[in-house]
Amino acid sequence: CSNSPENLFPTDKPKAVLSVSPSWLSPGTSVTLSCEVEHSSAGWRFYWYKAVPDLSGTSYSYELLPGSINGTEQDSYIIHGKTQTAGFTCRAGRGDPEYYSDYSDPKFVWSGDFHPAASLTVNPDTVQHFSSTSVSLSCEGNSTKWRVIGSINNVFMLQCSILGTMNGSTCNVDRILPVDIVYWCESGSAFSNAVNITGHIILVSPVHPVTEGDSVTLGCKLRTQNVLSNVFFYKDDKLIQNDSRGEMSISAVSESDEGFYKCQYSGKESPQSWMAVKSSSSEKSSFPVLLITGLVCGVLLILILLFLLMCCCRKIKGEMFYIQ
Incomplete structure (x- = not known):
């Protein structure tokens, strides 16, 4: 067995491969990063990074994620509470001195x-x-x-x-x-x-959040056809309706209707889209807030006018006394 530097530190670095799950974010979802080294045995420690866009070119710089400075024995890393689009990468190291794999290609989670x-x-x-x-x-x-x-x-x-x-x-x-x-x-x-x-196929869904109690209609369109029949609608990957009209209606939207939707027709499946639901109470409560704000502003304005009027009266009385 040879201990030459060529065997300890091969010139062709192994490649790290990263996968992310889920790819699309929903509120409260945890993101799991998984890293492996191509064509390699065990014994690696894993380092986790976020991708930072480098606008001077077409690539990214990498910043270590919390708790990753010394690497982890686990080949997975969980991020809690991620809500915005982000990119990640990983690499692995082993030995003393430590020998590193190449960085993985960046992977993204989308919002x-x-x-x-x-x-x-x-x-x-x-x-x-x-x-x-x-x-x-x-x-x-x-x-x-x-x-x-x-x-x-x-x-x-x-x-x-x-x-x-x-x-x-x-x-x-x-x-x-x-x-x-x-x-x-x-x-x-x-x-x-x-x-x-x-x-090929798209889900027609609301662009903006839907208010609780409102009605909403989801549709399914094929590039070559406007109206489809026998369409399957899914929410969070669970079949919820098979509609012969090519659309699905919800008469009164509730918070439980929030989620990822997609449609399927003749073996073709649309991408999924997030349908957000906002509380109707927030809109109803806005009127009292505006009313109270208006009343407070009105009272302050009246007090200011009264103060100015009193100042003017005192000034006029002073001038009249001086003339006399």
């Missing part, structure tokens, strides 16, 4: 929620789009420099320039690809909400 620091707006304003339709993706937030990223199956990363043209902070997508692509915006420190653009 449909808007965030003030970074948001993606789409024209036309729908949750899902056909890849045969031209769309404009606009980035807004606390940055003057943006890039738009598209991902195919969380594996292949595409810049806006491959699919269209970047004009300032807007990506105009006009190149048709018959595949599902998830798009989002990146600044130097933030990721935006994400949107699906799909090749």
